[in-house]
Amino acid sequence: MIEVSEVSKHFGPVKAVDQVSFRMDPGEIVGFLGPNGAGKSTLLKMMVTWLLPTAGRIAIDGHDVVREPLAVRRLLGYLPEHSALYEGMKVDRFLRFMGRMRGLSGDRLQERLEWCIDACDLKAVLAKWCRECSKGYRQRIGVAAALIHDPPVLLLDEPTHGLDPVQVVAFRDFLRDLREDRAILFSSHILAEVVAVSDRLLVINEGQLLADTPVDELRKEAGDQDLERVLLDIVQAGRKTATAGEGAKA
Amino acid sequence: MSSLADHLPSWRPVLLVAEREVAAIFDSKIVHVCGIAFVVLASSIFMNEFFLTGLVDMSGFFELLPLLLPLFVPAISMRSWSEERRVRSIELLLTLPIRSVEAVLGKFLAGLVLLAVMLLGTLPIVVMLIVLGDPDLGRIAAGYLGSFLLGAMLLGLGSFVSALTADQIVSFVSAAVLSFLFVLAGNERVVPVLDGMAPSLSLGTLLHDWVSIAPHHAAFSRGIVSLSGLCYYLGVAAAFLWACALALDWNRE
Numbered sequence: 001m002i003e004v005s006e007v008s009k010h011f012g013p014v015k016a017v018d019q020v021s022f023r024m025d026p027g028e029i030v031g032f033l034g035p036n037g038a039g040k041s042t043l044l045k046m047m048v049t050w051l052l053p054t055a056g057r058i059a060i061d062g063h064d065v066v067r068e069p070l071a072v073r074r075l076l077g078y079l080p081e082h083s084a085l086y087e088g089m090k091v092d093r094f095l096r097f098m099g100r101m102r103g104l105s106g107d108r109l110q111e112r113l114e115w116c117i118d119a120c121d122l123k124a125v126l127a128k129w130c131r132e133c134s135k136g137y138r139q140r141i142g143v144a145a146a147l148i149h150d151p152p153v154l155l156l157d158e159p160t161h162g163l164d165p166v167q168v169v170a171f172r173d174f175l176r177d178l179r180e181d182r183a184i185l186f187s188s189h190i191l192a193e194v195v196a197v198s199d200r201l202l203v204i205n206e207g208q209l210l211a212d213t214p215v216d217e218l219r220k221e222a223g224d225q226d227l228e229r230v231l232l233d234i235v236q237a238g239r240k241t242a243t244a245g246e247g248a249k250a
Numbered sequence: 251m252s253s254l255a256d257h258l259p260s261w262r263p264v265l266l267v268a269e270r271e272v273a274a275i276f277d278s279k280i281v282h283v284c285g286i287a288f289v290v291l292a293s294s295i296f297m298n299e300f301f302l303t304g305l306v307d308m309s310g311f312f313e314l315l316p317l318l319l320p321l322f323v324p325a326i327s328m329r330s331w332s333e334e335r336r337v338r339s340i341e342l343l344l345t346l347p348i349r350s351v352e353a354v355l356g357k358f359l360a361g362l363v364l365l366a367v368m369l370l371g372t373l374p375i376v377v378m379l380i381v382l383g384d385p386d387l388g389r390i391a392a393g394y395l396g397s398f399l400l401g402a403m404l405l406g407l408g409s410f411v412s413a414l415t416a417d418q419i420v421s422f423v424s425a426a427v428l429s430f431l432f433v434l435a436g437n438e439r440v441v442p443v444l445d446g447m448a449p450s451l452s453l454g455t456l457l458h459d460w461v462s463i464a465p466h467h468a469a470f471s472r473g474i475v476s477l478s479g480l481c482y483y484l485g486v487a488a489a490f491l492w493a494c495a496l497a498l499d500w501n502r503e
Contacts, residue, residue: 048345052502073347080345084338086270088277100266101346145342 001026001153001183002047007056009042009207016042018207019056024183024200026152029175031194031215032187033231034204040187041081043204044157047185048078060153074103077146081157083138087131091122091141094130095148102149116144119174135162147178154178156186160193172197191228195219205235259355263348267356268363275326275364284325285364289371292318296375306383311375312393312471316463319401320429326364327408328422330357331498335416344498351495358402358409358491365401369394389473396470399483400463404429406490413497436464 002024009017017039024030034040045051047058049069057064063071086094095116099109117123120140125133133141139162146154159175160168175184175197188194194201195215203211211234222230275281296311303310334340343353379385408425415421434440435457444454458464466479 045341050341050345050502070347070349073345076345078345080338080341082338084342086274086339086342087337088274089270093273097266097270098346101263101348103347 001028001061002185003057003059004043004047005057007043007046007053007058009039009046009051010054015207017046017053020204020207020209021056022202022209022212024185026181026183027179028200029179029184029186029198030200030202031198032185032202032204033189033191033194034187035189038189038204039207040189040204041157042207044078044155044185044187047155048076049073074149075151075153077149077151077154079139079142079146079156079159081161083135083142083162085130085133085138085141085145087129090127090129091133092126094141095122095144098145099148104149112148112150116147119147120144136164136167139163140167152182154182154184154186156184158188159186160188160190168193191231195227203231203234210234210237259349259352263346263352264356264359267343267348267353268359271330271357271360272363275329275360278329280329281326281364284322285368285371288318288322288368292372293375296372306379306385308375308379308385308390308393309471311372312397312467315397316400316433316467319397319404320426320433322368323365323401323404324408324411324422324425324429326361327405327412327425328418329412330361330409331412331494332416332418332421336418340498349495350498351492354409354413354491354495354498358405358487361405361409362398362402365398365405369398369401386473392473392475393471395475396467396479399470399480400467403463403483403487403490404432406487406494407432410490410494410497413494413501432461432463434462436462 002022004023005021007017007020008015020039020043022030032040032044042051046053047060047065049065049072052066057066059065060072060075063075065072086097089097092113095113096109099112104112117126120143122137122140122144125137125141130138130141139159143156143159146156160171163171172193175186178184186194186198195218198215200214201211201218202209203213211231218227218230292311292314295314296308299310331340334343344350376385376387376390379390380387404425407428408421411425411428412418412421415424441454441458444457445452447453463482466476466482469476469479
């Protein structure tokens, strides 16, 4: 469903993403973990065709993001970082606009609208302007917009940012319910959140993929140890390998 | 094998973007102020001249517009892409299944709607002239068409500039300066000066004939709807819109 092969993104001399490869299948929830500035958002932006890779190839359901961007975008639901919305639109009009832009109309649009409003619990803010909504609601409006066309691939950039603890738990359950036949990749910098909902964990730091491991295996490996400690070891080992590699090149 | 139709804009997303933009434009207080200021300023300057000359004619009004539109049209276009970039909604829009050129055309269409409303706001002048005398309505219609095309061209220019910056003020000032260059390049005082600077090149005449809006706008104001004028305005507008779409795609790299 998603194939990322040797993908790099350079901004001048800065390697924001450095030769990252992984693949994802339908029905899988993958957590993309890394500190701020690790390259998570850059990689997601390349997957949604917003940025072009400097090198490598990304394909969604066989469609190349560079050669067939429209075909890729039709398959994707995307929640950008910072939940950017059209501030000057009312929530119901915004969702309707997003649905129509996704090619929905008539009964199908109405059906999907009702589903999204119900699933994301947006009834209370439908008549409000987007600019009047709280951070939590804005995030849910963004998720509803990403789901409006029932996409087979869902990419969420820091989806729980701004949600309160109750909303975070509800969101995890919501994400699990969405998984059927859908590939879901979401980024976060909070380990507990990623582990709670994902089948697999991708750890990225300084643009490099340091680990691609099933969450169950990580738990087994950790045993009695703290998961965070195990993860920190992975990150530090990755740093050492990268430094050794650069030393060898020099 | 891809056909030509695969590369042409699809009208559904264009119209959807235009519909959203029209609502956003009419929701903007700056645009309201600019629209009203344009109508009041253009009408009052014309009325001043009308009372002095007493002619039932709108030539003075149309001669005035190349000085007003480069100020007011960038005020419409400045928000089109700069605002999208500032609030980061551009990422949301351009990751929808829509080509950059379709989004550009949608916003351009919405700008044209506002431009038309601004020009329609000056129609009471025409009504007044009809009541007071027997104006040449064909000539007035050609003048309005020329002014609308001039506005469309400046809107294309403004959209392109707006795609280059997230700062609306920078977008407004840059678009206004560039718009005035298109106007001043054909000014009767500027042309001889430029010709004098490089007599072998006849730079002033060259700019007047090929770059400036002056000869085309003058023709429309006299009631002449020329093919060259139509091609000039539509061609320059299309070139800027194309450049705008390229600039948006270039930002992805």
